[in-house]
Amino acid sequence: MQATAKDTAELRLGSLEELEKLRGELRAAEDPNHTRIIVCHGTGCIANGSAGVTEALKAALAAAGEDIAVMPGIKTTGCHGFCSRGPLVIIKPKNIFYQQVKPGDAEEIVQKTIKAGEMVESLLYEHPQTGEKIETTEDIPFYAGQQRVVLANIGQIDPTKIDDALRAGAYAGAAKALTNMEPKQVIEAVINSGLRGRGGAGFPTGIKWNLAAKHEGGQKYVLCNADEGDPGAFMDRSVMEGDPHAVVEGMIIGGYAIGADTGYVYVRAEYPLAIKHLEKALRDARAYGLLGENILGSGFNFDIRINRGAGAFVCGEETALMRSVEGKVGEPVPRPPYPSDKGLFGKPSVLNNVETWANVSRILDKGADWFAGLGTEKSKGTKVFALVGKVNNVGLVEVPMGIKLREIVMEIGGGVPGSDHFKAVQTGGPSGGCLPWQDADLPVDFDSLIAAGSMMGSGGMIVMDDRDCMVDVAKYFLGFLEEESCGKCFPCRLGVPRLRETLNRFSKGQGTVEDIDDLYSLAEAIKAGSLCALGGTAPNAVLSTLRYFRDEYETHILEHRCPAGVCKDLITYSIDPEVCTGCRACARACPQNAITGEKKKPHTIDESLCIRCGMCFESCKFGAVQVQ
Amino acid sequence: MAQTAIDIDIDEIIERYPGKPEYLIFLLQDIQAAFNYISSEALTLVCDHTGVPESQAYAVATFYNSFSLEPKGENLIHVCLGTACHLKGSGLIAENLMRRLGLDGPGTTEDLKYTVETVNCLGACALAPVAVVNGQYQPKVTSPKLMKTVQKLGDE
Known part of the structure; x- marks a missing residue:
């Protein structure tokens, strides 16, 4: 029996040597050539039913029993990223990749692959262009184009088992920092790596640490911003769910570097699985003495607490987040003083985002030079993106900084369904902007995105096609920010609703071209006058869509037409009499009783009664309902 | 509950x-x-x-959005309005459900049977549009499908 954190609280690791000895034992106890079945238990796959697949596989293995020479282990892991193909099952050591697996497939997987070493053809991924069946993970275009640094262990390790994380190299960076480096050297390493904050603004991480470290002695704090509020973004959730130890390790390193003995993780309450896995990681790390007093005999004391967010987007802003940790209303406060001087409870504090902390672990483990060799001159390393929207391969991807937008969307993402181009890619969440197809060759790094009128943000990447209306998208983000504005400063509280009202008029085919000029001046005022980045970046959605899609705005205003067929007041629903079978499904669904017609004869919609709810469109199985 | x-x-x-x-x-x-x-x-x-x-x-x-000073309904329905869900029509899905239940906006029905809430993003964008009914994810939901699910809860 190997020792585990659960049953041996006395197994406190007193030194670097003891940690490495345990790691060696754990690695020796596992034969890498042994067959293992990995089932993705990320939120996406679970929602698609992967827990049922795991149970079915267990049952099928048990039933096969003595027929199998060496019983394979089943491991459940965090998100593999290829969410649109879930539930995913991978068979090690060959990395056979099975997708869209149903509980009913378990028997065949066990009989064919586990027992006989054959492929289950129907579960293999099919190359969308060539139609060729692909057997292993590495050969699938979605994975082949990626470079996994932060996500390296996710999908490989069982996130609820610290031993599995240790086997994969966890805590090596922290151990090195605590036992072989002075805090100053740790900060130097982070500065030399060129790491910039992954939460949005891209501020150099090491320089931020230095500002807090120069306050000698006294209480200090490190914090992890896991309040991933941007809609369409789930990078941080996947890291916490799939490799929580990477975050814990990064924070230990940060605490040591700046001289903090306490860390706080502020997690969105909408992420229950991430919270569960983090809590487990903290308990296990404590049991091994990787958190607590005198970590690895270094004399450094450090522990971490979890705060659950209570549902306020503005709490992603650092000063608001700190107020929330203090138990208060999450309103931003003016800076300076910066949190590195006066942060949480008025003490010097460093706040970094989840992905940043996970990068810190890797940098200390593999070295600053290694990290500085990845990415571009000014944007080092990799970036994790949540690739969503109108793209074939929806999921989580990690790519080197500087990669072209086209490569991410068209190659890794497998392109746009039913089209050879995207209309726009939205990056940076509500603070960011939309990049058009003309920018497909734009290198994706901090500075290029800002120059193009968007921003990196935390990593949401939303692909839009010709059926998406840019006025509607801008209106959507403004509506979001209007609701999430804390209301403390008036440029944001009053300015954002005025922007949204103007766009509302446009989406009804009202307004004038002069209104567009007014939008620009109002946007400038909001940017200049807002207290925090929520208001300061709020106009970006309008400005970037105007920059690239002004003609679409003008079509709404001048021609009273929504080319994408989205804006409710500018579209009409009709029924194609050639296609309609008279099944009455639409008539039953219509809440207005606006659809009439005899059974088995083409129906018609009374436009004066129609409220454009789309119920007929959704209920028609024959595609007879059209939107114009 | x-x-x-x-x-x-x-x-x-x-x-x-x-x-x-x-x-x-x-x-x-x-x-x-x-x-x-x-x-x-x-x-x-x-x-x-x-x-x-x-x-x-x-x-x-x-x-904070997650606190309510009034009791919620027996059945809790979340409709995701994240960007990916929005592009795939979740706004209409939420509106249609609320209209069916006689609600003017997110809130609780008078008989305390249903509470409809909208959420900014559940991070399950591959399943967009998503609704969560009493903790159960409803992937790639449509108005008719969601209404059917909700109707069933009412019949129970």
Whole structure:
């Protein structure tokens, strides 16, 4: 029996040597050539039913029993990223990749692959262009184009088992920092790596640490911003769910570097699985003495607490987040003083985002030079993106900084369904902007995105096609920010609703071209006058869509037409009499009783009664309902 | 859910945390989770325990989206309005559901049977549009499908 954190609280690791000895034992106890079945238990796959697949596989293995020479282990892991193909099952050591697996497939997987070493053809991924069946993970275009640094262990390790994380190299960076480096050297390493904050603004991480470290002695704090509020973004959730130890390790390193003995993780309450896995990681790390007093005999004391967010987007802003940790209303406060001087409870504090902390672990483990060799001159390393929207391969991807937008969307993402181009890619969440197809060759790094009128943000990447209306998208983000504005400063509280009202008029085919000029001046005022980045970046959605899609705005205003067929007041629903079978499904669904017609004869919609709810469109199985 | 909550001892929840202002949000979260809402009596107890003035606790309870000062319905339906879901029509899905249940916006039906809430993003974008009905994910949901699911709950 190997020792585990659960049953041996006395197994406190007193030194670097003891940690490495345990790691060696754990690695020796596992034969890498042994067959293992990995089932993705990320939120996406679970929602698609992967827990049922795991149970079915267990049952099928048990039933096969003595027929199998060496019983394979089943491991459940965090998100593999290829969410649109879930539930995913991978068979090690060959990395056979099975997708869209149903509980009913378990028997065949066990009989064919586990027992006989054959492929289950129907579960293999099919190359969308060539139609060729692909057997292993590495050969699938979605994975082949990626470079996994932060996500390296996710999908490989069982996130609820610290031993599995240790086997994969966890805590090596922290151990090195605590036992072989002075805090100053740790900060130097982070500065030399060129790491910039992954939460949005891209501020150099090491320089931020230095500002807090120069306050000698006294209480200090490190914090992890896991309040991933941007809609369409789930990078941080996947890291916490799939490799929580990477975050814990990064924070230990940060605490040591700046001289903090306490860390706080502020997690969105909408992420229950991430919270569960983090809590487990903290308990296990404590049991091994990787958190607590005198970590690895270094004399450094450090522990971490979890705060659950209570549902306020503005709490992603650092000063608001700190107020929330203090138990208060999450309103931003003016800076300076910066949190590195006066942060949480008025003490010097460093706040970094989840992905940043996970990068810190890797940098200390593999070295600053290694990290500085990845990415571009000014944007080092990799970036994790949540690739969503109108793209074939929806999921989580990690790519080197500087990669072209086209490569991410068209190659890794497998392109746009039913089209050879995207209309726009939205990056940076509500603070960011939309990049058009003309920018497909734009290198994706901090500075290029800002120059193009968007921003990196935390990593949401939303692909839009010709059926998406840019006025509607801008209106959507403004509506979001209007609701999430804390209301403390008036440029944001009053300015954002005025922007949204103007766009509302446009989406009804009202307004004038002069209104567009007014939008620009109002946007400038909001940017200049807002207290925090929520208001300061709020106009970006309008400005970037105007920059690239002004003609679409003008079509709404001048021609009273929504080319994408989205804006409710500018579209009409009709029924194609050639296609309609008279099944009455639409008539039953219509809440207005606006659809009439005899059974088995083409129906018609009374436009004066129609409220454009789309119920007929959704209920028609024959595609007879059209939107114009 | 709401019925069993009455048996939960509020004092037990209060005693989970030290009597310091920084535990205000923790306490409100636990009470919200246990009772589905925060009653004014509960808010007073929390204030007595943490030493936070009631006006401030009220500000906190009304600032954050996850707190409700009114009881929620028996069935809780979340419709995701994240960007990916929005592009795939979740706004209309939410509107249509609320119209069917006689709600003007997110909220609870008069008979306390349903609460409809919209959420900014559940991070399950591959399944867009997504709704969550009593904790169960409804991937690639449509208005007719969601209404059918909700209708079934009402018939039970």
